[in-house]
Amino acid sequence: MNIAVCVKHIPDPNLPGELDGQRLKREGVQGTLDPGDEFGVETALQLKQAHEGEVTLVSMGPPQALEGIRRGLSMGADKGVLVSDDSLQGADALITARVLAAAIKRTDFDLVIAGVESTDGYTGTMPSTLAELLGVPQLTFTNAIEATGDALKVHRQTVDGYQVVECSLPALITVTAGVNEPRYASFKGIMAAKKKPVEELSVADLGLSADDVKVAQNIVDISQAEERKAGEVIEDDGSGAAKIADYLKEAKVI
C-alpha cells in the first residue's frame, strides 16, 4: 500500500504566536512539524508495516519546511516531496489543496492521510478539498483504521461515539490526535533521514499556472479569541459534593 501523508511545518505551537499583518508570522520563528501530523505519519508507518509499500511525505511551504519532512523521514517514512515557490506565499486552503493534489497525483498512491486540521491555521477544510480534487472518497475524523487489501474500515469519531465506515481504495482519511502514539525518531532514524530523497518542486513543475495559485480569499479582520471565563468556585461548607452533582445533572453529564 503506497501512502502519501500531508505534513506541514508550522511555527512551534508551544511558543506564543506572532502576527505579520493579518497573518501568522512564519519567517524567523522557531518551526516544527505540526504535532497533529505526527499521528498521520505514525498511521502510515503502521499500515506500511502490515501491508508493505512506500510512505511519501508531501508538504507545501518555504524551504525551511524541509525540516518538517526530515522529522517524518526520521520517524521512518521513505521519501518526501516539498513544493516551495515564492508565488505560494500567503496561499489559502484552496490553493494548498490544489498544490498538494497536483503533487500527490504524481505519486502512485493508494491512500492519502492528513491531520484533521493544522495546528496553526485550523481551517480544517484542506483535506476535504484535497479529496475532492483527487476524486477519491474521504473518511474524516478517524481514530481507528483497519486496511484489508483494497479497502478500508475505520472508526469515525462523532460527538457521542463513533461510526464504522468502509470504503474502497484509493481514498483519503483524516486522523484525530487519539489515533495512536507517534513513535520517537530514533538516533539512527535521524541519521538515515539525511540520506532519504526529497524532491523539491515549484508551481511550474506541477503544471499549475499563476492563476491556479492566485489567492482568492481575503482576510477582512482578525481579533483575539474571547478569553475563557473563570470557572465557578464552590466553597465546600459540607454541601460541596451535592453542588457538584447538581452541576453535573444540569450539564446532563449524569
Place this chain on the structure above:
Amino acid sequence: MPADTRLLDEDQRALVGLVREFGSNELAPAVEGYESRGEDPRVLYAQLAELGLAGLPFPEDHGGGGQPYSNYLLLIEELAYHYLSFAIGVSVHTLCTFAVNEYGTEQQKKDVLTKLASGEWFGAYSLSESDSGSDAAALATKAERTEGAYILSGGKVFCTRGEEADVVLVMARTGGEGPKGISAFLVEKKTDGFSGLKKEEKMGWRSSPTWQLSLDEAQIRVDRRLGDEGQGFKIALASLDSGRLGIAACGTGLAQAALDATLEFTTEREQFGVPVAHNEGVQFMLADMSTQIEAGRRLYRHAAALRDAGEDYSLQAAQAKLFCTDAAMKVTTDAVQLHGGYGYITEYPAERFMRDAKGLQIVEGTNQIQRYVIGRRLTS
C-alpha cells in the same frame, strides 16, 4: 536556560533535540516517582535502547551509534539534566561497554559488545571492595584458574546496578599482590555463585541501585576473561579515565538543572514587594553558579575533544571530573539556599539536586584521588 547549542553541528543538534524531547516527555515526569520509591527505571533503559542511544560512542558494525565521545557526553549531560540517577546508570553501562570494545577479542565483541552497544544488554562495573576503595590495586577477590574456567570468590561493594545489569565487569586477582596480579572478567547475570548480597540505602541516587555483590565459587569461562591475565588493573583504570568524563557531564547537567530551577523560583518568589532575583546579592550568587557551570562544561568538552582526536586526555579527564562535580556541589548547595525553606523540603527538587551532587564527588575516584592523579601527572 539549558546548554547553549549554537556552536553544535547538525548531528549534535539533532541528538540534543532528541534527548531533550525524551527528557521532557519521559524522564522529567518519572524522576520523582522512581526516586521516592527507590526503584530502578528499567523501562527507561529499554526506551533509551529503542532510541538507539545505548551505545552511542561504539562502532556501528557492533550495534553502536558510531559517534564521537563528545556527542555521547552531550547525551549524558542532557539525561543528567532531567534525571541524574538514570544518567549515572547509562554512564556506568558505557564504562563496561568501553572496556569490551577496547580490550575484547573478536568473539567477545560479537557475543557481548553487540548486545551492550545496542542496549539489548546493560552492563555494570565492579572494582571496589570493602577494604579496597581508593587503593583499588589492593583488591582481594580471587580468581583461580582451573581447566577451562576461573573460579571467582570474594565480595564486591558499591556496584551500580550490579544485580540489574546483564553483565558485570569484575576485577579479581589471578596473580600476586599489586596491580599486576589483577585480571578482568565478564560475569553474566544468573551465573551460579554470583549474586547481589545487599542493596544499599543511600543519601541520593536513590533509583540507581548500589549493590554489595557476592562471588561464591562463581565459575567463569576462560573466554570471558577480558584482556590478558594481569591486564585487569590497566583495563579498570582506562575505563575510569573514560568514565570520569561521563561523571563530569553528569555534574554539569545536574548543576544546570539546579540553576534553572533556582532562576525560576527566584524570579517568581516575591519578598519585600519584588522578586527575590532582583536583589543584587542573589544575582551575584546566580552569576557565580552559571559561570561555574559554563567553565565546567568547557573543561569536560575540551577533554572529550582531546580524546576524540586520539590525544592523551587522562589529566584533563581528572580535571574535568574534579571541577564539574565540585561545581555541582557548590551550585546545588546555593540552589537550596536560594530556595530558602522551600529548598529544604522535598516538594521542590533542590534538596534532591544537592543530595545527588554529593555522590558525584565520591564515585569513579574521589575528588581527592583526582587531585592525586592531576598532581602526579604535573610533577612526574
